[in-house]
Amino acid sequence: MxxxxxxxxxxxxxxxxxxxxxxxxxxxxxxxxxxxxxxxxxxxxxxxxxxxxxxxxxxxxxxxxxxxxxxxxxxxxxxxxxxxxxxxxxxxxxxxxxxxSRPHQLDSISFTNKTPLILIAEAPEKPGNIGAILRTADAANVDAVIIANPKTDLYNPNIVRSSVGCVFTNQIATGSTTDIITFLNQNNIHIYSAILQEAEEYHTQDFTQASAIVVGTEAIGLSDAWRDASKQNIKIPMQGAIDSMNVSVAAGILIFEAKRQRNFK
Missing domain, CATH: 3.30.1330.30 (Ribosomal protein L30/S12)
Incomplete structure (x- = not known):
């Protein structure tokens, strides 16, 4: 030293x-x-x-x-x-x-779990939201987090700070939406996209199989590619005056429903 x-x-x-x-x-x-x-x-x-x-x-x-x-x-x-x-x-x-730093390429991801649970966020812009998503992923011990079409690098100090270091505890990759969908299909991972159109309530779905839960930004939502690729679009029933919530909160609700179905394993 x-x-x-x-x-x-x-x-x-x-x-x-x-x-x-x-x-x-x-x-x-x-x-x-x-x-x-x-x-x-x-x-x-x-x-x-x-x-x-x-x-x-x-x-x-x-x-x-x-x-x-x-x-x-x-x-x-x-x-x-x-x-x-x-x-x-x-x-x-x-x-x-x-x-x-690390490159975080898609091909660096490996699964020890035969039915992996993945959290995907498309084009998140706010470092605070990305950090909160990584904290949620760590708390749920998901198998991987993937950022599609990233707008900022993972080592932005605001992300490191808001994630309270969970940028180091999660298996993380980045890539284009097209490449990520290809990766998921190649690994036989079912895609559940948080999109209001043609959607079923999230708790009615079976997340015990290999699953990827995909969330988008509050302003724009997910691109059409995710709707086309989904096994099922899912939604969180909204009971107030607005029709959306913070992306990190939505991710937490969806991921922990999947963990509940898996008996938190």
Whole structure:
């Protein structure tokens, strides 16, 4: 473990971290991203992500914990001014890490379960919604999460933060709607699309077989390709004045009905 110290906000590494936080282009070019917080960093380690560098502010972070980190990590002590420059949260834990990203290709997904349960979100735009979907997926222990036609990269700091590290605990892939439908068909996974047209109430369906539950954005919904590919379109009965709800809430309702039918296995 190598220990150094940075005291200037003009240091090139500090400027690089700021860019990683703010620019998707920089994250993609360098294939790295930033994590902040003990829990998120530990979840990334548990998920076998490669931690390149850790920066810590000793007035907040207990430096005795550094010995528990994997070997060969470049550990750098920073001053208060530098830490405030790179920290994302208002309430923070004194530690930030630079981590290697993963490609998240469809062919990287593998199933140990013969009847996998998959949660798919098409073109979600808000990082907060994506993070909430990943938290739901983790809570339900789904076999995979797939983002169709992604509008932002998975390592956006708002996604990492709002997922409370669940971006590291789920098996995640991204791809085009067409490629994902092909993947599901090749693996004999039934598609249930949350679309109001020609839909049955969600609780009337059998999700005990290999199933993919697909949700879209509140504003646009799902593309026609999902309606055509569905084994059955499904809907959540709405009893109020509006006809839709937050996508992460809808995903939670649908996924946990599937888990209930599977006796939460």
């Amino acid at each position: 190598v220990n150094k110290q940075i005291s200037s906000t003009q240091n090139q590494l500090i400027k690089h971290i700021v860019l990683l936080k703010e620019k998707s282009r920089e994250r993609k070019k360098t294939k790295t991203f930033v994590i902040e917080g003990e829990r998120e960093i530990q979840l990334a380690i548990n998920g076998l992500y490669t931690i390149e560098t850790v920066l810590y502010f000793p007035e907040i972070y207990d430096t005795n914990k550094l010995s528990a980190l994997p070997e060969n990590i470049n550990c750098i002590e920073v001053t208060k001014e530098v830490y405030q420059k790179i920290a994302y949260r208002a309430t923070t834990e004194g530690i930030v890490a630079i981590v290697k």
